[in-house]
Amino acid sequence: MTSPHSRETMPEQQTPLPRHMPADYAPAADLLADRVLIITGAGDGLGKAAALACAAHGATLILLGRTVPKLEAVYDRIVAAGHADPAIYPMDLLGASPGDHEELAERVAGEFGRIDGLLHNAARLGTLTPIDYYDPKLWLETLQINLNAAFFLTRACLPLMKKSPDASIVFTSDAVGRQGRAYWGAYGVSKFGIEGLMQILAQELDAFPSMRVNSLDPGPVRTRLRAAAYPGEDPHTLPEPETLMAIYLFLLGPDSRGISGEVFAARRGAVNG
DSSP: OOOOTTTSSSSSOOOOOOOOOTTOOOOTTTTTTTOOEETTTTTTTHHHHHHHHHTTOOOOOEEEEEEEHHHHHHHHHEEEEEEEEEEEOOOOTOOOOHHHHHHHHHHHHHHTTTOOOOEEOOOOOOOOGGGGOOHHHHHHHHHHIIIIIHHHHHHHHHHHHHHSSSEEEEEEOOOOGTTTOTTHHHHHHHHHHHHHHHHHHHHHHHHHHHHEEEEEEEOOOOOOOOOOOOTSSSSGGGGGGGGGGGHHHHHHSGGGTTSSEEEESSSTTOOOO
């Protein structure tokens, strides 16, 4: 007897195509004026580029990361450019508890009163290994940084974001989190989880029109994580993080108001990996 859910009768699943920002989009110079944003992984790569771009467009930033000297270097560049002084918040997401995230939210509440934007950028690759050889400790650590920490921080910040007249949450996504690929292990699973978290949260916040939640797949880009995943790849064939910042500004700023629960891609036609 054939089950109605057997392999032969299951309908083929189609991976939804990601959206793009308007092709002619040009962010206004004061796009993020008077907005308070938290960026995780702000000391390097895409997080650093996003921090510099958001500061240049008027945002006041909370720079969250593990390595203080890197955060200080970003801080110095923002201040030297004459932008609003950011705040540095060192946090190792691997060891941070839910209470640590709640303490962060309390400190932001005391200093700023609200949060207008939250960019989840910090991530760990783990290792590209078959599941039956994957180290359990590394699996747990990768999920902790990439998925659990994003949940803890989002949950802690939601009350403050609901006080904002226009708040945006952006989760960093990946194509391997929408279509499974062999050997991507905990990283791929964590990105599937991020997509699910984004979709669930977007639906739950449907009653709050001032809030939106989306995910963003940056695609192939010149970062340390990409180099670790593709050690034989020539990094000079990839775009610099700074070249992708228009889509970050679009999603974090008011021009994306009313768009929620969507997957965006930074580059048209790009396939991540």
